[in-house]
Amino acid sequence: MSGRYTRPPNSSLFVRNVHPDTRQEDMRRIFGKYGRIQDVYIPCDYFTKKVRGFAYVQFEDIRDAEDALYYLDRVIVLGRELEVQFAEGDRKTPNQMRSRESGSGFGYDRRSRSRSPKSRRSRSRSPRRSRRPRRSYSRSRSRTPDKKRGRRSSERHSPDNHRSRSASRSPSRSAARSDDQREDAGEGSPRKSPE
DNA sequence: GTTGAGCGTT
Helix, strand or coil: CCCCCCCCCCCCCEECCCCCCCCHHHHHHHHCCCCCCEEECCCCCCCCCCCCCCCEEEECCCHHHHHHHHCCCCCCCCCCEEEEEEEECCCCCCHHHHHHHHHHCCCCCCCCCCCCHHCCCCCCCCCCCCCCCCCCCCCCCCCCCCCCCCCCCCCCCCCHHHHHHHHCCCCCCCCCCCCCHHHHCCCCCCHHHHC
């Protein structure tokens, strides 16, 4: 009278005893043989980032998942016997895990200021980083003459621009930004002759 | 286009 078959909560498979070096791609390829894989995820330790030893394979269709479970369960893959079973809960959010790990014995909730394990600074605290090793460039006349700095298109053929310019209240050319370009090859530049 | 820190031992 009751369901004889434990209704799988979802089409996610829980694979245990997977090789620590197994990747999602591998799982996807192995399980994908029996159906379309929605996603594969291998949970790792939050702190050590090490593979925990099991993985999750989410199928697009639960029927395929059943097939894969039946065919891949207890199958030796990569020298390990895979144990496949249906997943139970849903993916846990970091917050939930934190709560669980927090009460497990660890206590890096308020102690650890760093939220991310990777955010761990170097063992030695950065005492002082020089502001910037500003290189004293010769202020004489070596200004990367090789690079083309000047933008060719100074003005754009935009209708909007045209209108804006008309309303400009400053009829004068406010060109106070050019100083080296204009002087060198702008207008005649009669000062270049060494006389 | 969703979140990635999801069950481990029976």
